[in-house]
Amino acid sequence: xxxxxxxxxxxxxxxxxxxxxxxxxxxxxxxxxxxxxxxxxxxxxxxxxxxxxxxxxxxxxxxxxxxxxxxxxxxxxxxxxxxxxxxxxxxxxxxxxxxxxxxxxxxxxxxxxxxxxxxxxxxxxxxxxxxxxxxxxxxxxxxxxxxxxxxxxxxxxxxxxxxxxxxxxxxxxxxxxxxxxxxxxxxxxxxxxxxxxxxxxxxxxxxxxxxxxxxxxxxxxxxxxxxxxxxxxxxxxxxxxxxxxxxxxxxxxxxxxxxxxxxxxxxxxxxxxxxxxxxxxxxxxxxxxxxxxxxxxxxxxxxxxxxxxxxxxxxxxxxxxxxxxxxxxxxxxxxxxxxxxxxxxxxxxxxxxxxxxxxxxxxxxxxxxxxxxxxxxxxxxxxxxxxxxxxxxxxxxxxxxxxxxxxxxxxxxxxxx
Amino acid sequence: xxxxxxxxxxxxxxxxxxxxxxxxxxxxxxxxxxxxxxxxxxxxxxxxxxxxxxxxxxxxxxxxxxxxxxxxxxxxxxxxxxxxxxxxxxxxxxxxxxxxxxxxxxxxxxxxxxxxxxxxxxxxxxxxxxxxxxxxxxxxxxxxxxxxxxxxxxxxxxxxxxxxxxxxxxxxxxxxxxxxxxxxxxxxxxxxxxxxxxxxxxxxxxxxxxxxxxxxxxxxxxxxxxxxxxxxxxxxxxxxxxxxxxxxxxxxxxxxxxxxxxxxxxxxxxxxxxxxxxxxxxxxxxxxxxxxxxxxxxxxxxxxxxxxxxxxxxxxxxxxxxxxxxxxxxxxxxxxxxxxxxxxxxxxxxxxxxxxxxxxxxxxxxxxxxxxxxxxxxxxxxxxxxxxxxxxxxxxxxxxxxxxxxxxxxxxxxxxx
Numbered sequence: 001x002x003x004x005x006x007x008x009x010x011x012x013x014x015x016x017x018x019x020x021x022x023x024x025x026x027x028x029x030x031x032x033x034x035x036x037x038x039x040x041x042x043x044x045x046x047x048x049x050x051x052x053x054x055x056x057x058x059x060x061x062x063x064x065x066x067x068x069x070x071x072x073x074x075x076x077x078x079x080x081x082x083x084x085x086x087x088x089x090x091x092x093x094x095x096x097x098x099x100x101x102x103x104x105x106x107x108x109x110x111x112x113x114x115x116x117x118x119x120x121x122x123x124x125x126x127x128x129x130x131x132x133x134x135x136x137x138x139x140x141x142x143x144x145x146x147x148x149x150x151x152x153x154x155x156x157x158x159x160x161x162x163x164x165x166x167x168x169x170x171x172x173x174x175x176x177x178x179x180x181x182x183x184x185x186x187x188x189x190x191x192x193x194x195x196x197x198x199x200x201x202x203x204x205x206x207x208x209x210x211x212x213x214x215x216x217x218x219x220x221x222x223x224x225x226x227x228x229x230x231x232x233x234x235x236x237x238x239x240x241x242x243x244x245x246x247x248x249x250x251x252x253x254x255x256x257x258x259x260x261x262x263x264x265x266x267x268x269x270x271x272x273x274x275x276x277x278x279x280x281x282x283x284x285x286x287x288x289x290x291x292x293x294x295x296x297x298x299x300x301x302x303x304x305x306x307x308x309x310x311x312x313x314x315x316x317x318x319x320x321x322x323x324x325x326x327x328x329x330x331x332x333x334x335x336x337x338x339x340x341x342x343x344x345x346x347x348x349x350x351x352x353x354x355x356x357x358x359x360x361x362x363x364x365x366x367x368x369x370x371x372x373x374x375x376x377x378x379x380x381x382x383x384x385x386x387x388x389x390x391x392x393x394x395x396x397x398x399x400x401x402x403x404x405x406x407x408x409x410x411x412x413x414x415x416x417x
Numbered sequence: 418x419x420x421x422x423x424x425x426x427x428x429x430x431x432x433x434x435x436x437x438x439x440x441x442x443x444x445x446x447x448x449x450x451x452x453x454x455x456x457x458x459x460x461x462x463x464x465x466x467x468x469x470x471x472x473x474x475x476x477x478x479x480x481x482x483x484x485x486x487x488x489x490x491x492x493x494x495x496x497x498x499x500x501x502x503x504x505x506x507x508x509x510x511x512x513x514x515x516x517x518x519x520x521x522x523x524x525x526x527x528x529x530x531x532x533x534x535x536x537x538x539x540x541x542x543x544x545x546x547x548x549x550x551x552x553x554x555x556x557x558x559x560x561x562x563x564x565x566x567x568x569x570x571x572x573x574x575x576x577x578x579x580x581x582x583x584x585x586x587x588x589x590x591x592x593x594x595x596x597x598x599x600x601x602x603x604x605x606x607x608x609x610x611x612x613x614x615x616x617x618x619x620x621x622x623x624x625x626x627x628x629x630x631x632x633x634x635x636x637x638x639x640x641x642x643x644x645x646x647x648x649x650x651x652x653x654x655x656x657x658x659x660x661x662x663x664x665x666x667x668x669x670x671x672x673x674x675x676x677x678x679x680x681x682x683x684x685x686x687x688x689x690x691x692x693x694x695x696x697x698x699x700x701x702x703x704x705x706x707x708x709x710x711x712x713x714x715x716x717x718x719x720x721x722x723x724x725x726x727x728x729x730x731x732x733x734x735x736x737x738x739x740x741x742x743x744x745x746x747x748x749x750x751x752x753x754x755x756x757x758x759x760x761x762x763x764x765x766x767x768x769x770x771x772x773x774x775x776x777x778x779x780x781x782x783x784x785x786x787x788x789x790x791x792x793x794x795x796x797x798x799x800x801x802x803x804x805x806x807x808x809x810x811x812x813x814x815x816x817x818x819x820x821x822x823x824x825x826x827x828x829x830x831x832x833x834x
Contacts, residue, residue: 070637107638180650181807187646192632215609220487221524229604233597390598
C-alpha cells in the first residue's frame with residue numbers, strides 16, 4: 001500500500017499490480033472535453049434533392065427566381081379589372097363579357113379590358129389588364145356573359161409574383177437540416193441538387209479475444225459482439241456513416257496497427273479494453289500513439305470510458321459492457337458526432353412525473369433508463385449488463401452528481417431515444 | 418340555378434358548368450375511411466442486423482442461447498468459495514491461495530477448492546467450485562497469497578447463466594421497431610439477420626401540364642414540381658419507399674394508363690387535379706377505374722382531397738397546392754402509410770402554451786403550423802400557397818371543427834414534424 005494513493009479503489013488496484021483509474025473526471029467536464037476535441041467537418045458533397053432528406057445544407061441557397069414567377073389566380077373564377085366590380089352587389093350584379101378561358105398552365109393571349117373577363121383556374125397566370133380575381137362562387141355565367149355579385153379589391157384573390165419566395169431571398173441556410181418542407185422549398189425554386197456536408201465516417205472497433213461476431217457459434221467463455229452493432233446504430237441515427245472494422249486481437253501491436261488504419265476516418269470508437277484489468281491495452285496504445293485526455297468518468301453506467309487523440313482524430317474508448325457502451329453512445333458519442341456533422345443537439349425531451357422513487361449515488365452522474373407509461377416515467381433500469389433493459393426503455397433521465405434520490409411524482413426530463 | 422343544390426359553393430359551380438365538390442366530409446371521417454382502406458402488409462424480407470435499424474420486425478425472435486452462456490464474473494477480483502470468506506473482516510483477513518489467472522476470454526482449467534481462489538476479470542467464466550467473486554478492492558495480494566478483507570454471499574458479483582437473456586425467451590416481437598438497443602439484443606443472441614416487413618412502395622404521380630421537374634428552366638405560367646419531392650420525403654420518414662413516376666399529361670387516357678401502372682405498388686399518391694376546375698380529371702378516372710370514397714374534406718389546408726380504390730389499391734388524390742399537399746401528407750398519408758408498414762402512430766407531441774391567439778372557421782378542422790420559440794407555440798401560418806411557411810415550422814396544431822379560436826396562453830398539443 002503506498003501513501004500517495006488516497007482513493008480506496010486505487011489503493012486496491014495498486015495492491016494487485018493493476019493500474020488504477022486516475023481520479024474520476026466529472027461527467028460534465030468529460031463531455032465538455034469530448035465535444036471540444038472534435039470540430040464541424042469541412043467535407044461537402046452534392047446530393048440530388050431526392051436524396052437530401054435529413055442531410056445538412058452546406059450552402060446558403062438563394063432563389064434564382066420569383067415564386068410564383070408571375071402574378072396568378074389564387075382561386076378558380078374570373079380575372080377582372082377590379083374597378084368594374086365596384087357597383088356589384090347581391091341583388092345588382094355587374095355583367096362582364098368572357099373573352100378567354102385559361103387552365104393552370106395556359107398563357108393568356110388576350111388583354112382584359114374594362115367590361116371584360118377571363119376564366120381562370122387556381123394557378124393560372126393573371127392576364128394583362130386584370131388586377132383581381134372574382135371567385136366563381138360570387139358569379140353566374142350565361143352564354144358569353146358573366147354576372148358578378150360581389151366587388152373585389154385590386155389584388156384580391158391574386159398571388160403576386162414573388163409573394164411566396166422573392167428572387168434572391170434565402171431559402172435554405174448553411175447548417176439547416178433538410179426537412180420535407182425544405183426539400184420542397186428547394187424544388188420550388190428549381191433546384192435539383194444541393195451541397196450538403198458529408199456524413200462523418202466513424203470507425204468502429206472492438207477488442208476482447210472473447211468477442212465473436214453474430215452468426216457464428218460461441219462456446220462458454222465467449223460472447224457475441226453487441227457493441228459494434230449498437231454503436232453503428234447510434235452513429236446512423238446521428239448523421240454518421242459507420243465503418244465496421246471488427247475485432248482487434250488483445251495485443252498492443254495489433255491495436256496499434258488497427259488505430260493507424262482507423263484514424264483515416266473522422267472519428268474512432270473502440271469498445272472493450274478500457275477497464276482496469278491487466279489486459280487493458282486501449283489506454284496504453286492511446287498514450288503511446290498520442291494523448292490520453294481522460295480515463296474514467298464519474299457516471300453510471302459508463303465509468304470506464306477513455307478519450308484520446310491520435311493523429312489529430314478523437315478516439316473514444318467505450319466500456320465493454322453493452323449497456324454502459326450504449327448509454328455512452330447516447331450521452332457522449334452522439335453529441336460529439338452531431339457536432340462533427342453540423343447537426344443541432346438532440347432535443348427530444350419530455351417532462352413527465354416519475355412513477356417510482358429512484359435512488360442514486362452521490363458523486364457521480366447517473367443515467368437511468370425509463371419507459372413512458374401513461375404519461376409517467378417508469379424506471380426500466382435492470383442492471384448494467386442487461387442490454388434488454390435498454391431494449392425496453394423509451395429514454396433516460398439524468399440524475400446529477402449531487403442528488404441522492406428523485407422522489408416519486410417529481411417531474412423529470414426524459415431524453416427520448 | 419337548380420333547386421337541388423343547397424350549398425352556395427355548389428350552386429356557384431353548377432352555374433358555371435363546373436362540378437361541385439360533393440358535400441364536404443368531416444376530417445375525422447375521411448381519416449377513418451383512409452386508414453381503414455389500407456392494411457398492414459404481408460410482404461417480408463431478410464435484413465442483416467447492420468441494415469435493420471428502424472425496420473419493423475416480422476418475426477418473434479426467441480433466444481437460442483442463455484446470455485451469458487455460463488456463470489461469469491461481474492467484477493474484477495477473485496473467484497472464491499463464498500463459505501471461506503465468512504470470517505473475513507476489515508482487520509482480520511482470510512488468506513487464500515491463488516491457483517490460476519483468467520482473462521475475460523479464458524476458460525478455467527482448475528477447480529477452486531476451499532482455501533483457494535482464481536484471479537478473474539469482469540466477464541471471465543466462473544471456475545468450477547467457485548460460487549462468488551470478491552472485488553479486487555476488498556483484497557490484498559502478496560506473492561501467491563490473497564488476503565480477503567470482506568465476506569461475500571453465494572452468487573455475489575456473479576452474472577448467472579441466462580441472467581440477461583434466458584434461452585427461449587422472447588427478445589424481439591413481431592411489429593417491434595428495431596431501435597439500437599433491439600439491434601443490440603439481436604446481436605447478443607448471435608442473430609446476424611432478421612425477418613422484417615418490406616417497406617411499402619408508394620407510387621407518386623403529379624398532374625398538371627404546367628408542372629416542370631426541378632433542374633429545368635420554366636417560363637411564366639409554369640411551376641416546379643414541389644409535391645413529388647415533399648410526398649417522397651414524408652414517405653421516407655414514415656417507413657415507405659417512394660417510386661417517382663413523374664408528371665402525367667392532363668388527359669383521361671394518360672392518367673388511366675399511369676394509374677394502371679402505378680397500382681403495381683402498395684399505395685398511389687397523385688397530386689394536383691383534385692380541385693373543382695373543369696380540367697379535374699383525377700376524380701373522373703378514379704370513378705371510371707374503381708370506387709371514389711370521398712372528394713373534398715372539411716379541413717384547411719387540404720380541402721380538395723380525394724380518395725379512391727383502384728384494383729384493390731388505395732389512390733390518394735392530393736391538392737396541387739404545395740402546402741395543402743404537404744399538410745395532407747402529415748395528417749392523412751402518414752397514418753395510412755404507417756398502418757401499411759406496421760409502424761405505430763406518429764407520437765411526437767409536445768404540449769405548450771400558444772404565443773398568440775389563433776382564429777379558425779367553424780365547421781372544418783384547421784391545421785396551423787407553428788414554431789416552438791422559448792417553450793411557446795408561435796403560429797407560422799402564412800398562406801396556403803407558401804411552402805416557406807411549412808419550411809420554417811416545427812410542427813402543427815389541430816383546431817377542431819367546432820372551435821372558432823384558441824386564446825393566447827392556452828395549452829396546445831403540437832405534433833412535431
